[in-house]
Amino acid sequence: MPGKHLMRTEDRFDGCPLRSEETVMPQPSRPLEPERGLPEWFGAELRHHRQRAGLSQDELGRLVHFSGDLIGKIEKAERNCSIALAQDLDNALQIGGVLARAWRLVEAQADNRPGDADKYSGSLVEAGRTREFQGMLERNDRTASEKGLPMLRREILSVALNWGAAALLAPIAPAVSSLIDALGSGDLNESRRPVDLVNLSIRLVRVKNLMQASAFDHATALLPALLRDLEATGNRITETETGHLRMLTADAHQVTATVLLKQGDPGSAALAVNRSIDAALSSEDPLTIATAFRTASHTLLRTNRSALATDLAASHAANLDRHPATPDLLSTQGSLLLKAAVAAATGNQPSAAAGYLDAAKDTAEHLGSDGNYCWTGFGPTNVELHRLHVALELGDLDQATIEASRIGADSISLPDRKARYAVDAAAAYAGTGRFDDALESLWLAESTAPQEARTIKSVPETLDAIRRSGNDRIRSNAAALADRLEQPA
Numbered sequence: 120m121p122g123k124h125l126m127r128t129e130d131r132f133d134g135c136p137l138r139s140e141e142t143v144m145p146q147p148s149r150p151l152e153p154e155r156g157l158p159e160w161f162g163a164e165l166r167h168h169r170q171r172a173g174l175s176q177d178e179l180g181r182l183v184h185f186s187g188d189l190i191g192k193i194e195k196a197e198r199n200c201s202i203a204l205a206q207d208l209d210n211a212l213q214i215g216g217v218l219a220r221a222w223r224l225v226e227a228q229a230d231n232r233p234g235d236a237d238k239y240s241g242s243l244v245e246a247g248r249t250r251e252f253q254g255m256l257e258r259n260d261r262t263a264s265e266k267g268l269p270m271l272r273r274e275i276l277s278v279a280l281n282w283g284a285a286a287l288l289a290p291i292a293p294a295v296s297s298l299i300d301a302l303g304s305g306d307l308n309e310s311r312r313p314v315d316l317v318n319l320s321i322r323l324v325r326v327k328n329l330m331q332a333s334a335f336d337h338a339t340a341l342l343p344a345l346l347r348d349l350e351a352t353g354n355r356i357t358e359t360e361t362g363h364l365r366m367l368t369a370d371a372h373q374v375t376a377t378v379l380l381k382q383g384d385p386g387s388a389a390l391a392v393n394r395s396i397d398a399a400l401s402s403e404d405p406l407t408i409a410t411a412f413r414t415a416s417h418t419l420l421r422t423n424r425s426a427l428a429t430d431l432a433a434s435h436a437a438n439l440d441r442h443p444a445t446p447d448l449l450s451t452q453g454s455l456l457l458k459a460a461v462a463a464a465t466g467n468q469p470s471a472a473a474g475y476l477d478a479a480k481d482t483a484e485h486l487g488s489d490g491n492y493c494w495t496g497f498g499p500t501n502v503e504l505h506r507l508h509v510a511l512e513l514g515d516l517d518q519a520t521i522e523a524s525r526i527g528a529d530s531i532s533l534p535d536r537k538a539r540y541a542v543d544a545a546a547a548y549a550g551t552g553r554f555d556d557a558l559e560s561l562w563l564a565e566s567t568a569p570q571e572a573r574t575i576k577s578v579p580e581t582l583d584a585i586r587r588s589g590n591d592r593i594r595s596n597a598a599a600l601a602d603r604l605e606q607p608a
Contacts, residue, residue, distance in 0.1 A: 121174035301343035369398035376560030450492035464512035519547035538568035
C-alpha cells in the first residue's frame, strides 16, 4: 500500500540521513509505562505484538511504509498513530484488528475534560444507612476516587483488546455486524438528516421495552439506525437541547453494550460502554451517569474483573446518596447495589455480597413496592431474585433452593426477570437432585423469554447436569429442550 500514508521526510526520518542497518548499534528498549494513560497503553500493546512477531521497529516500519523511528515513538507515546496506520499494523502483525480498536478508544478520549475522575467520586452525605454499611460505601467511594476514571478507561481498553480479537473468529449474525459497524464507524454521513429529539426518545423507549421483553433480535435491528441518527443530530441542535441529546446518546450506547454482551461480544460492548460513559459525563445528569457505570460494571464482571466491577457499582451507588431520593434515583441506586452484590459473590466475597444485598433491601423498602423506574425492574422482589443468584454464585445450593421456592414465578412481571429467575431456580434444583423441578423451570424460561434463555450460559450447564444424572425420561426431555434452545430464535 505505498503512498497510502503521506508524511513529511522529517516525520519519517527526523531529518537524519539514512544509514545501513549494519552501522546502527542496537539499543535496549526503554521500559514502557502503560499505566500512565491510553496513548502509553496503546504503545505498550504495539510493542508487545511487534516483539511477539519477532520484528524490529525497522522491520515493522518497512512493512507499513514508515520509518522504524516513528514506530518507536508511537510505542513510547511520543507521536500519535492514526486509524489507517493502526489498521496497517494489524494487517502486518496479523492480529485481527486489535490495534485499530485500541486506537479508536485513544481518539475517543483525546478531548475528555480534565477532572472528570474526581467530579463524580467524592465524599458521602449521611442518608440513614447503618454505620457498618455507611463505612462500606465510604471505603468503596475512596477506592474509586483513588483509582479514578483513567484506570477504568484502561480496563475497558483491555476488554476491547483481549476479547475483541476472539470475537472476530466467531460467526456474527448480520444484524449484530450492522450494529458493530454503526458503533465503530465514527464517520458522520453528511447526507443523513438530523432527527427531532422527541422522535429519538420514542425510538429509544421502544428499544428498551423490547430488551425487557427479551426481543433482542428486534432491538438489535433497530439500534444501528438510532445510533447513526443520534450522531447525525449531534452537531445540528440548539445549546439547550445538547444535554438531552447526550443523555439519549449515553442510554442508547448503554443498551447497545447490553445487546452485545448478550450476543457474546464483550470487546465491542466495551467500546459501547466507553461511549456511553463519555456522553453520560458530558450530560452531567446523575442518573444517566449512574446507569452508564452500572453497564460498565456489568461488562467488567462478564470479563472476569469482579473486584473492579464491585468497586465501580458500589461507589456509584454511594454517589447517588448526594441527591434527593426520588423513585428513579432509589431504583437506580438499588440496581447498582444488586450489581455490586453479584460481583462480590462472583469474587467469592460472601460478607460483602450480603452487605450489598441488605443495603439493596433497605433501598427497596424505602421505595415501597416493585416498579420499573428507569427500566431497572427494581423493588423488593428483585432483591429476592438476586439473593437466589448470589447463593448460586457462592455455591450454596441449599440456600439457593430455599430462595427459589420462596419467590414464585407469579410475583415477577417482567419477562426477562422471570426467565432469569427460572434459570437460576433450575440450577438450584438440578444441583440438589430435583431434576423434574429443574426441567419445569427451564420450560418456564423457554416459554417466557426464549431469546433470554438462549443467552444465559448456565442453561446448557444445567441441562448437561440433568442428562448426566436423571432417569431415561428426564434425559430425553432435557435433550429435546437442548435441541430447541440451540435453534435460531
